[in-house]
Amino acid sequence: MQMIGRRSAASRPQILVALAALGVAALGVPLRTNAQGDPQGAPARHGINPAYFDTTCAACNQFYQYANGTWLKTVTIPPDYAEWGAFDVIYEHSLVALRAALDSLPRSNPQPGTPEWKVVHFYASCMDSTRAESDGSAPIKPELSRIDSITGAPGLLAEIARLHRMGVGPVFFFFTAPDAKHSNDEIANLGQGGLGLPDRDYYFRADSVAERTRHVYVAHIARTLVLTGVPAATAGREAQRIMALETALAKASMTIVEQRDPKAVYHKMTAAQLATLTPGWSWTAYFRDYGRPDIATINVRQPKFFTAFAHLLRTTPIADWKSYLRWQYAAAAAPFLSSAFLTENFNMSSVLDGTTEIRPRWKRCLSQTDQQLGEALGKVYVAREFSPEAKAKALTLVQNLEAVLHDDLSTLAWMSEATRKQAQAKLDAFVNKIAYPDHWRDYTALTVEDGAFWNNVNAASEFEAHRQLMKIGGPTDRTEWPMTPPTVNAQYNPFLNDITFPAGILQPPFFDPEADDASNYGAIGSIIGHEMTHGFDDEGRQFDAQGNLRDWWTPADASEYNKRAAIVVDQYNHDLVIDTLHLNGQQTLGENIADIGGLRLAYAAMERALQGHPHALIDGFTPEQRFFLAYAQEWSEADRPAYARTLVQIDVHSSSRWRVETPISNMPEFAQAFHCQATATLVRPDSARAQIW
Numbered sequence: 001m002q003m004i005g006r007r008s009a010a011s012r013p014q015i016l017v018a019l020a021a022l023g024v025a026a027l028g029v030p031l032r033t034n035a036q037g038d039p040q041g042a043p044a045r046h047g048i049n050p051a052y053f054d055t056t057c058a059a060c061n062q063f064y065q066y067a068n069g070t071w072l073k074t075v076t077i078p079p080d081y082a083e084w085g086a087f088d089v090i091y092e093h094s095l096v097a098l099r100a101a102l103d104s105l106p107r108s109n110p111q112p113g114t115p116e117w118k119v120v121h122f123y124a125s126c127m128d129s130t131r132a133e134s135d136g137s138a139p140i141k142p143e144l145s146r147i148d149s150i151t152g153a154p155g156l157l158a159e160i161a162r163l164h165r166m167g168v169g170p171v172f173f174f175f176t177a178p179d180a181k182h183s184n185d186e187i188a189n190l191g192q193g194g195l196g197l198p199d200r201d202y203y204f205r206a207d208s209v210a211e212r213t214r215h216v217y218v219a220h221i222a223r224t225l226v227l228t229g230v231p232a233a234t235a236g237r238e239a240q241r242i243m244a245l246e247t248a249l250a251k252a253s254m255t256i257v258e259q260r261d262p263k264a265v266y267h268k269m270t271a272a273q274l275a276t277l278t279p280g281w282s283w284t285a286y287f288r289d290y291g292r293p294d295i296a297t298i299n300v301r302q303p304k305f306f307t308a309f310a311h312l313l314r315t316t317p318i319a320d321w322k323s324y325l326r327w328q329y330a331a332a333a334a335p336f337l338s339s340a341f342l343t344e345n346f347n348m349s350s351v352l353d354g355t356t357e358i359r360p361r362w363k364r365c366l367s368q369t370d371q372q373l374g375e376a377l378g379k380v381y382v383a384r385e386f387s388p389e390a391k392a393k394a395l396t397l398v399q400n401l402e403a404v405l406h407d408d409l410s411t412l413a414w415m416s417e418a419t420r421k422q423a424q425a426k427l428d429a430f431v432n433k434i435a436y437p438d439h440w441r442d443y444t445a446l447t448v449e450d451g452a453f454w455n456n457v458n459a460a461s462e463f464e465a466h467r468q469l470m471k472i473g474g475p476t477d478r479t480e481w482p483m484t485p486p487t488v489n490a491q492y493n494p495f496l497n498d499i500t501f502p503a504g505i506l507q508p509p510f511f512d513p514e515a516d517d518a519s520n521y522g523a524i525g526s527i528i529g530h531e532m533t534h535g536f537d538d539e540g541r542q543f544d545a546q547g548n549l550r551d552w553w554t555p556a557d558a559s560e561y562n563k564r565a566a567i568v569v570d571q572y573n574h575d576l577v578i579d580t581l582h583l584n585g586q587q588t589l590g591e592n593i594a595d596i597g598g599l600r601l602a603y604a605a606m607e608r609a610l611q612g613h614p615h616a617l618i619d620g621f622t623p624e625q626r627f628f629l630a631y632a633q634e635w636s637e638a639d640r641p642a643y644a645r646t647l648v649q650i651d652v653h654s655s656s657r658w659r660v661e662t663p664i665s666n667m668p669e670f671a672q673a674f675h676c677q678a679t680a681t682l683v684r685p686d687s688a689r690a691q692i693w
Ligand SMILES: [Zn+2]
Pocket: 002, 003, 004, 005, 025, 026, 027, 028, 530, 531, 534, 591, 594
């Protein structure tokens, strides 16, 4: 899935990586799993804040600096944030709104069991720090005893299935998704996983930072084991064995770039074929233990990984597997336990993201409630925060962008009629999900209790696992929402051919119904264009109007597309992020195509909206200039160096400066708006320009 946001290196990186690997693209906003902070002011209205400008530098050479330079010089990243920028300010604002929504619910609801009651009690059990401290490791003891009592492969298998149902991810992921070639059918999927570091490459890189990270990681595993009751004398050795096991899993794992090819992760097979792939491992028992013994067809995303896993199963002592499960389970639970666990978990994530403080409890608890009971809390949130009128206005904006893309497709010179027709059919089939769902999720089957918070997290994970499990074999529900309403992010899903813009991102300064067209199109318009373009990026273009992986391109058009995409790859390969680390143009290709295309579409939609209206100056800037300024300020962001280094290795999005400067350098409209000389840094000659959409 493609999102506009980024992934964080926080508490459970394996799950984050798996989501990204599914091919659903989000906007690239940091996940807020571990954050807090002073909002440094409420979001500014009207899109553009002149106090951010640094007009001492030339707009045509350093536009990111021109639009944000003064702010960048003075900003302090809050101690619990890995980065700080416009998205974070909106997120902080949303947290305050979410707390107000929660506080508006009666504390002693006369009807226990209602969704509102569950939200209140889930949050309250998270906030109970006194209980968490006095409980210590007690909430995880029963499961650790189960792991201790495993005596052979069948017991190991049953425990892996159990942990998966609890949302803990040892070894691999089992999940449901639409069949890539028959998107109306939900099928079972198996995907690589089981790593505690953010990506497979962390286990192999030879540079000194990577070596130190591995060293710190092994020590962190050992200390976590000690917290669970393993004697200090043996914890170090166990940690080494766990690291060896994870390294073997990493070795068999596909890289991020390899996983971006949807054909490379499509291997649909029968249960019998799967069994042949993994001698010694019983999928019949696993599916039975998980709760769906009838599963007969599975998409195995990385067959080689599963073969390697089966081999490891036969060759690794059972004691090592037990250590590994103990570690994986404790690491997953750590953020929800006493401060000893929480601090140990934080110390590791801070190595990867540079944060210096743990986020305040109320913010972590709100974020957990949003993750686990998102549509119950979200319903209360949107009733207070988002009007049907604002939803209608946002929909109009989306439709304006779609109209522009429709025209763009009909005039695109490099595409043949045959391919053009299919592309237009795909655009016409787009489904728009705006602000919040029409139908809210039913949480009746979820039990929330006043007790240890970890038990409630488990119950919520099991509820979700069961909900997902029941989908397998049934028709795809195209109305389900992939994000909760307060999420400050957006998404295109190639399997469903739909775009999602939650209420959380439809807020000032990105979207302000009171603001001028130029700043709205530069900010939220470019985000809308970005998600739409994902339908036609290097991955998205391989899916048709119904979301099926099917080649609808003539060979000549496909070849022209790839030629143009290669220019995009090359441009971003040259963009330096930190030290000597450049962006990886292949890893970020889909997002970069979406950024370049989205900005062009938004610009054309703005010009259309302004037709027949006077092009008035505001603060001395033309609408065209304000469009680009709003875009650059939307991506205002300061990163901690450790976080910047992590992102360049695992993120499929480019860093913020290049999300601004590389797309605009491909737009003659930018050079025209700021009267740039042909020799300016951000002006590319026609022959070097990247343009697909
Ligand atoms: Zn994206």
